[in-house]
Amino acid sequence: MTFQKEVFFPEIAHWLYNYFISIGFSETASKYFNMLSLFIGMLLIISIVDFIIRKILIKAFTAFAKKTTTTFDDFMVTNKVPLNVAHIVPLLLAKEFMPTVLVDFKYVDSLAEKVLHVFSIILTLWIVRSLLNTLKSYFKTLPHLKDKPIDSYIQVFMIFAWVIGLTSALAIVTGFPFIKFITTLGAASAVVILIFKDTILGFVASIQVSINDMVRIGDWITFEKYGADGDVTEINLATVKVRNFDNTTTTIPTYALISDSFKNWRSMVNSDGRRIKRALIIKQKSIKYLTKEDIERLKGIELIAAYLEKRENDIETYNKANNINKELAINGRNLTNIGVFRKYVESYVASHSAINKNMMLMARHLPPTAQGIPLEVYAFSSDRRWENYEYIMADIFDHLLAAVPYFELELFELPDNSVHNTHLSSLH
Template sequence: MKIFNWAYDIFKILDFNEAISSYLNLAINIVVLVIVTYLLDYIFKKIFIIFLAIVAARTKSSFDDFLVANKTAKYLAHLVPLFFIYKTVPVILNKFTYWEGVFEKGIKIYIIILSLWITRSIFNSLRDYLKQKPRFSDKPIDSYIQVIMLFLWLFGIVSFVLILFDVSKTTLFTTFGSISAIIILIFRDTILGFVASISVSVNDMVRIGDWITMEKFGADGDVIEINLATVKVRNFDNTTTTIPTYSLISDSFKNWRGMLDSDGRRIKRHILIKANSVTFLELDAIEKFKKIQHLTSYIEHRQADIDKYNTNNKIDKSVIVNGRNLTNLGLFRKYINQYILSHPGINKDMLLMVRYLQPTEHGIPLEIYCFSKDKEWINYEHIMADIFDHVMASLPYFDLEVFEIISTPSTKSDL
């Protein structure tokens, strides 16, 4: 390192004042140091980048490709000039104790910053690498990386303060404790997001690719990104909704993953039957309905039970309301139940029923409850439409009517 004292020796020979000689020597040495540092940084940056690119091209793993993409080599190259500065500064500033301490602090702080940059680039490479793996494609990798980096940056900030102000750890943490209320107020969203992100990850509430619905934020689509602060949802109309992560644990939302992982997608829809279209069936009508294949065996068995009951209880059937009887709505309900059981698009191993809901002023709701085998949206809608097409077309055959609100024509006086 004697090379940095050459200017000082020349100035002494030229009979300069010693103080002036020291400052001129310092200025020249700093300029030389900056030039050499820049050249070292430039040269080693090229070497590291080219070397890592060659290694990445020759290996089968894609992890080193992501290291290249995230500029890890560039950050690693900064270590060489930093080491040169660390060894050189004490020599240059050997007569300037105060400035030597300032530069030493600056170098230590830069070492911490550079370490965080290198760590961040490696973790970003790991994130990109894991995202391409099917096993981790639905995991909130961004949240994990951000949580780790948050702790590292907090550690870095604490180290900055300890180095910069020469304070002890005890004093620093005591100060932080005193202003904790202000810190919590300022970083409220970050803290809430941090807690929510951990809760979402640990409890497996949401994954990348999940279809979620959250009416409060107008979200209805697939989750495309989960990070520390927000969850991004691509809606089915191709818009994007951003939801605060902590809202996933503070508010209610619907995750459709359970449906997609199950053996069927639920069909739950009803039609309104006009109440005054429901009637008892006479024998000739019963004979007509026996021709329906889905009802033949049911009517024979059911009518035999009804006739036996009426006979044993000496029911007067001259009035049709007496005793037990078949109704057009009852047969229609049974017919629809049998039709759904025979439908190839319905999962017969899951719950299946046709039931009445509470009658209202709009009629008698007849609800179909079953599960389609195909869970894809388009196919699911086709299956449901096919069923209800048949239901609506079958109603007149059973002398039933759908309830409709008939609009009255406007008159001139209304206008």
């Protein structure tokens, strides 16, 4: 592949050469000094032209961007599109001047032409990258696109652009036709796939994540395998960045979103409430049947007074109708302190102003454990904001923890040193 061009300025090409010959330089020295002088002159002209065009284009783009309402042209200025476009004219001038500068060095001229062609490809890639970064920044300002993995798509286009650009550059340097070079490269596709394995996996994953709407920018996700618990700030071809709630950043491989399990809290954020699911562990030995005196005392608690009145009448009617011997409390139907407390918990949570009454609400027993009987509150706060949610849950359990002794129940906790010391003291 050759790039020989005609000399456009023959009278200039040898003007200095003839001058150097006339003042006594050898023919070889005259050629080198002629080439060096013309090269310096070309660089000077190109630098001046490049400076002028850059100033004109940047000022023109900036002034135009200020007058328009769209932000697209502002992003073009920010991503240096005018600056990169300004280099086109100096590059074209260099291509025109180079045959004149190297008129006596045909081999070097051929190499210089190849270098300029390669630089043309690089400049094209810079311009393409600037335009793609402009599109990325602009798309992120659009409401219907700001939560989409735009970075992944831009990176895919850039990868294709770089592959085509580098392939073209190598074809120019080696002298092979582009099609033939691509065909040769295809034979090494297995190696290419191995090298770009993570990129290919990331590309496929980003498409699946987008199509299935698994993750959006701004989603709160929890990914225990990678220690991530926070908001997604960036989704690109290779990684997903999560800003954790402790202000650290976790980077997750994009393909891990489809190969591993993670939790996305988006549906909770978009719902009408945030779940409260926490249990009080009641000591089993503190559970008992309630006596008439106990029931009368508990009727003083307003939230369950009507419930106790009704339940007491129902139980008494049943036991009399079935001639139940109540000398033993275990006979017939009875009220228990944990059952009444469970009703109180349910009534208290239902009356709380911050609880969504239209969603699931209950107080339930969980299977007994070695520590005791878990009495769980299952409800939804109407405020989904984290700090408010924590405050609501703490407010509810502050009250319930203080209410436990009123029902002659005890909560489980591991013994501390004071318990052991008291026990040892009693032995002595």
